[in-house]
Amino acid sequence: MKITELKNNLKQGNLSNIYLITGKERVFIKDIQKSFKNIMSPEERDMNFSNFDLEEVPLGDVINEAISAPFFGERRLVFAENPYFLTGERAKNVVEQDVELLLKYIQNPTPSTIMVIFASYDKLDSRKKIVKQLKKLAVMVDAGQMEGPILTRTVNNDLKTDGYQIDPEALDLLINKTKGNYSVITNQLDKLKMYSLQTKKIDKVAVSELVPQSLEDNVFDLMNEILNKNIYQAEELYHQFLLQKIDPILLIAILISQLRLLIQVKILSEKGLSEATISKNLKLHPYRVKLSHRQSRNLNMKQLQIMYHDIVNVDYQIKSGQGDKELLFDLFIAKFA
Numbered sequence: 001m002k003i004t005e006l007k008n009n010l011k012q013g014n015l016s017n018i019y020l021i022t023g024k025e026r027v028f029i030k031d032i033q034k035s036f037k038n039i040m041s042p043e044e045r046d047m048n049f050s051n052f053d054l055e056e057v058p059l060g061d062v063i064n065e066a067i068s069a070p071f072f073g074e075r076r077l078v079f080a081e082n083p084y085f086l087t088g089e090r091a092k093n094v095v096e097q098d099v100e101l102l103l104k105y106i107q108n109p110t111p112s113t114i115m116v117i118f119a120s121y122d123k124l125d126s127r128k129k130i131v132k133q134l135k136k137l138a139v140m141v142d143a144g145q146m147e148g149p150i151l152t153r154t155v156n157n158d159l160k161t162d163g164y165q166i167d168p169e170a171l172d173l174l175i176n177k178t179k180g181n182y183s184v185i186t187n188q189l190d191k192l193k194m195y196s197l198q199t200k201k202i203d204k205v206a207v208s209e210l211v212p213q214s215l216e217d218n219v220f221d222l223m224n225e226i227l228n229k230n231i232y233q234a235e236e237l238y239h240q241f242l243l244q245k246i247d248p249i250l251l252i253a254i255l256i257s258q259l260r261l262l263i264q265v266k267i268l269s270e271k272g273l274s275e276a277t278i279s280k281n282l283k284l285h286p287y288r289v290k291l292s293h294r295q296s297r298n299l300n301m302k303q304l305q306i307m308y309h310d311i312v313n314v315d316y317q318i319k320s321g322q323g324d325k326e327l328l329f330d331l332f333i334a335k336f337a
Contacts, residue, residue: 001141003028007035015039015075016139017109019116022124023144026183029118032143036077036116044073051079055094059101066105066113076113083117086134088125099130106137146182148285151175155185159202164193166202172287173207177217180285215246219254220291226307227299231337238333248329252315258292259308265289266296266304307336 009015021032037045048070052062062080070076084091085099109115117134120143124131146154152171159166166174174192178184188211195210196202213221218237225234241251261282268278279289296304314332318325 001139003032003141003143006032006139006141010035010039013039015114017111017114018106018134018138019114019141020134020138021116021118021141021143022121023142024120024122025143025145025181027186028143028182029120032116032141033079033118036079036114039114040073040075040077044070044075045077047071048073048076049079050077051081053082054080054097055082055084055091058095059097059099062115063101063105066115067110068113070112074112076110078113078115079118080115081118081120083119086119086124086128086131087121088123088127089121103130103133106133145180147180147283148279151180151182154182155189158186159189159193162193164196164200164202166192167204170202170204170207172285172290173204174211175285176287176291177207177211177213179214179216215250216254216258219251220258222251223255223258224295226333226337227295229337231334234333234337235330238330242326248325249315249318252311252318252329255311256308256315259304259311261288261292262296262299263301263304263308265292266299266301269293269296310335 006019021029023029037049040049050065052065054062062078066076066078068076084094085097105115117138126132126135145151152175155171155174156166174185174188178188191210192202192206195206218241222234222237222241225231225237238251241248261284264282265278268281269275273281275286275289275293278284278293279286282289311332314328317323317328
């Protein structure tokens with residue numbers, strides 16, 4: 001179920017007893033939580049709303065709250081966050097949960113209680129019985145990240161509501177810098193709107209100056225300097241990373257990913273695929289594909305393959321204890337820049 005459908009159902013009083021919210025987009029999660037709370041008056045919430053962190057509180061306490069009759073109200077609302085046992089990850093320093101309690105409850109929930117489970121994880125373990133039963137018995141709501149045209153349209157509509165516009169190139173850059181995270185985009189828009197208060201129009205210069213670059217963007221700049229044979233600038237950027245205590249192993253991992261993307265984009269573009277098609281096939285934002293296409297256009301495929309092979313080899317040497325990681329990465333820069 002989409003968030004808009006959920007909100008409409010809640011407003012119309014079409015309520016279910018068990019909801020499972022998946023996805024990690026904090027803006028959407030907060031919106032969903034607010035929508036559920038709004039089905040109760042402030043007085044009812046004081047008496048009948050509870051929020052539990054399942055990494056710290058046993059399921060027994062949550063179920064006891066859920067089976068309790070509402071106090072001076074029609075219903076009880078129970079939020080359960082961080083259900084780590086729905087994933088395949090091994091959680092540390094958490095309360096060990098008796099999942100059977102939850103299994104039994106969702107098969108026969110208390111009619112006057114609405115239980116909302118917020119599973120803010122990349123992936124749930126579909127092999128687990130509790131996950132299978134939740135998918136079968138609960139109302140599933142997706143609070144994951146928006147992608148492509150939907151994200152672009154949403155940001156444009158948000159700005160239009162506030163009387164602002166954003167240039168297409170500026171929006172592409174904003175999405176790229178924030179990795180398409182709508183929550184981060186929303187936070188960045190506050191200062192961009194303040195910066196553009198008089199013109200009511202956000203341009204690429206504003207995004208470039210006000211939105212900080214991610215580590216991936218900075219490594220992209222480093223790779224650009226290496227590919228353009230600017231050894232002084234490449235070394236300067238590398239030393240800045242070291243001063244910021246960024247581990248060369250992390251830089252190498254990002255560089256491997258970016259070189260792999262350059263090779264993929266170059267191969268697919270040479271086969272005649274458009275940037276839009278490449279973006280769809282690789283499940284990447286069009287702006288990132290555009291940058292990679294622009295960067296790979298004047299590069300030799302053999303050079304890219306040699307660089308990729310060498311950086312993978314550097315990664316292996318470091319992890320197998322064959323040399324100092326800072327020195328090995330420095331030698332890689334010197335070789336190709």
